[in-house]
Amino acid sequence: MSTTKESIGFVGTGLMGHGMAKNIVEKGYALQVVAHRNRVPVDDLVTRGATEATSQEDLARNSTIIFLCLTGSPEVAAAVAAMKPGLKAGTVIVDCSTGEPAVTQKLAADMAEIGVHFADAPLSRTPKEAWAGTLDCMVGADEATFERIRPVISTWAAKIVHIGGVADGHRMKLLNNFISLGYAALYAEALSLSKKVGISVETFDQVIRGGRMDCGFYQTFMGYALEANRDAHKFSISNAYKDLRYIESMANSATVTTTMGSAVKNAFAVAMANGGEKPDAYVPHLVDFIAAANGAK
Numbered sequence: 001m002s003t004t005k006e007s008i009g010f011v012g013t014g015l016m017g018h019g020m021a022k023n024i025v026e027k028g029y030a031l032q033v034v035a036h037r038n039r040v041p042v043d044d045l046v047t048r049g050a051t052e053a054t055s056q057e058d059l060a061r062n063s064t065i066i067f068l069c070l071t072g073s074p075e076v077a078a079a080v081a082a083m084k085p086g087l088k089a090g091t092v093i094v095d096c097s098t099g100e101p102a103v104t105q106k107l108a109a110d111m112a113e114i115g116v117h118f119a120d121a122p123l124s125r126t127p128k129e130a131w132a133g134t135l136d137c138m139v140g141a142d143e144a145t146f147e148r149i150r151p152v153i154s155t156w157a158a159k160i161v162h163i164g165g166v167a168d169g170h171r172m173k174l175l176n177n178f179i180s181l182g183y184a185a186l187y188a189e190a191l192s193l194s195k196k197v198g199i200s201v202e203t204f205d206q207v208i209r210g211g212r213m214d215c216g217f218y219q220t221f222m223g224y225a226l227e228a229n230r231d232a233h234k235f236s237i238s239n240a241y242k243d244l245r246y247i248e249s250m251a252n253s254a255t256v257t258t259t260m261g262s263a264v265k266n267a268f269a270v271a272m273a274n275g276g277e278k279p280d281a282y283v284p285h286l287v288d289f290i291a292a293a294n295g296a297k
Contacts, residue, residue: 002236005064006029006030006064006065006152007029007030007032007062007063007064007065007066008024008029008030008031008063008064008066008067008152009031009032009033009034009042009053009059009060009062009063009065009066009067009089010024010031010032010033010034010050010066010067010069011033011034011056011059011067011068011069011079011083011276012036012067012068012069012070012075012079012096012097013033013036013038013041013042013045013069013217014038014041015127015130015234015235016067016069016096016123016127016130016135017041017067017069017096017130018041018045018127018130018131019127019129019130019131019132019133019156020067020069020130020135020156021033021041021045021050021067022044022045022048022067022094022131023120023130023131023133023155024067024097024152024155024156025048025049025050026048027133027155029152029155031045031049031050031051032049032052032053032059032062032063033045033046033050033051033052033053033059034052034053034054034055034056034059035052035274036061043055053069055082056079056083056086057082057083057084057085057086058086059083059086060083060084060085060086060087060091061086061087061088062086063091064091064092065091065092065094065148065149065152066083066091066092066093066094067094067096067121068080068093068094068095068096068097068136068276069096069097069123070097071097071239071242072097072099072100072239072242072246073097073099073100073103073246074103074245075097075105075118076095076097076099076103076107077103078183080093080107080110080111080227080286084114087111087114087116088115088116089114089115090115090116090117091116091117092117092118092119092145093107093111093116093117093118093119094119094120094121094149094150094153095107095118095119095120095121095122095170096120096121096122096123096137097122098122098170098173098174098242098243098246099120099122099170099248100170100249100250101167101170101171101174101250101255102110102167103248104118104120104140104166104167104221105129105166105167107188108136108166108167111231116140117141117142117145118139118166119139119140119145119146119149119166119169120139120140120141120166120167120168120169120170120260121137121138121139121141121149121153121169122137122138122169122172122173123135123136123137123157124134124136124137124138124173124176126181126220126233126234127234128234129158130156131144133155133156133157133158134157134158135157135158135159136157136158136159136160136161137153137154137157137159137160137161138161138163138164138169138172138173138176139153139160139161139163139165139169140160140163140164140166140167140168140169140170140171141162141169142165143162143288146162149253154176169273171250174243174246174247174250175247177240177243177244177247178247178261178264179212180217181240181243181244181264181268181283182260182264183215183217183218183221184221184240184267184283184284184286185263185264185267185268185286185290187221187222187225187287188217188287188289188290188291189267189288189290190266191204191225191287191290191291192287192290192291192293192294192296193294195263195291195296195297196294196295196296201225201226202226205222205226205243209294210267220232220233220284221233221284221287223284224282224284224285224287225284225287230280230282230285231282232282232284233282233283233284235282235283236279236280236281236282236283237268237271237272237276237277237278237281237282237283237285237286238272238277238278238279238281240268240283241268241269241271241272241276244264244268245265247261247265248262248265250262267286267290270289270290270292271285271286271289271290271291274289274292274293275289276289
């Protein structure tokens with residue numbers, strides 16, 4: 001039995017979305033999902049009590065709150081356009097992607113014209129936490145919309161911060177990713193230099209782990225560099241590169257120099273130019289691309 005009168009729609013049951021949707025339906029909400037390329041998550045969610053919509057328009061017609069967990073702003077805009085004929089006034093669309101703030105604001109304004117509310121609620125952490133229901137979430141929405149969607153978000157997030165109005169969640173997420181992807185670029189270059197001067201990955205880790213420079217991101221990054229676990233942090237290099245371009249665009253709009261941001265973006269551009277665009281090339285694998293560029297393994 002549903003714990004609320006809200007009917008939840010979910011578009012984008014990929015690495016993060018599958019776990020999020022799983023928590024929504026298992027914690028008592030009526031859930032509709034729609035298939036894209038991969039049917040496996042949809043079939044799994046149906047076994048847990050979700051129903052499958054025949055199209056995004058059909059999902060919109062039967063949902064009062066719709067979560068989007070997609071690659072980026074172009075995919076979100078396309079999904080909103082596909083849903084628009086089925087949307088009803090009073091529906092809330094919650095964009096959980098890492099999006100471009102200017103696009104988010106434009107989508108919110110377009111939806112307001114038909115009485116549909118819009119919120120951005122990007123995520124932090126990994127698919128492991130999505131499955132456990134312990135993600136971090138930063139929300140951009142007016143107060144009333146935030147209070148309405150917060151109980152549903154709390155099914156899959158342990159930390160929820162209301163950042164401000166629409167697009168502020170995406171702005172904060174880009175700042176968050178600037179820091180995390182900056183760490184990745186630093187680690188990759190430091191490990192390449194370490195190797196070139198004769199200090200092993202194992203010795204490097206003995207010094208950093210447990211010290212002041214240690215952190216959760218370091219540990220998942222080193223899950224690959226040290227332990228060869230390719231799935232230690234399943235966030236693709238191509239998505240990271242997309243986020244870094246969004247960060248640069250936001251900085252350009254704010255007339256902020258991007259000395260560090262451009263350096264980080266260029267580290268990922270090296271990877272993208274040498275095979276890092278593959279969907280199973282993840283952020284910790286950046287260490288291999290930077291090492292190869294420096295003649296190291």
